[in-house]
Amino acid sequence: MTASLTQIITVEEFLKLPYIEESPAWEYVDGVAIQKPMPKTRHSFLQKRLLTEVDSNSKAYTALPELRCTFAGRSVVPDIAVIAWNRIQVNEVGEPEDNFIAAPDWSIEILSPDQKANRVIDNLLHCLKHGCRLGWMLDPDDYSVLIFAPHQEPNVCRGICQLQVLEGVHLELTAEQVFAWLKIDKR
Template structure:
């Protein structure tokens, strides 16, 4: 079961909330904060296998679990975000910036029994619509 905050928020206010990075992560869609469901064993094993498989077949892209992607008025946390290495912004000392503010090249969601399929598809379509 996912929790949601029915109070309408701006994305700036959402990103300041102290609990949004707690597990499970919170997402921001249409002014509402929605918590993702807790992952179960099969979900975690599948995610681990997909991450390993993707990373072992590409030097150009990396697969990142539970990366917050904030862009175009939403803040989503796909189960796996696949991103080209050259799209990851680096700071002045060459380390990756913490905030990823673009659509991932590829978003993977592993549908959990207690997730609403329409919400998951909506997030995936949002990502597809904003790929650079």
């Protein structure tokens, strides 16, 4: 179950709350702080593998787990935020700035059993409205990937359906291949 604080606050007030970086992460949507559900094992397996696959198949982008992205009056924490290297701000010593204040290029969410799909879709649509170029919502119970792209109808991919990725990410995946990562051979 996700926790939420129903007191209406500003995004600036939200970002000053002492507990928002606790695990699981807190997000800020429509004036309310909402805690994401704790990831389960299948979620973690998919997240780990997707991070590895995106990173190993692109020089232009990096895949980051649970990165807070604060922009356009909302603060979201996608399971995976894929960001072009040239969009990552660095400080005077060449290290990345701690606060990412834009939409990721590609937002990937993995639906947890206790998570509301519409809340996740709302965050993905918000990202797309503000510059994100691709959104995925993986549903491990349905073995499907719901894909969002600007100015296109959402597309549900199952089985051998090829999954859309960002240009510059040299990765060919089907929904079937992604969910096959959940099969564990214990030999």
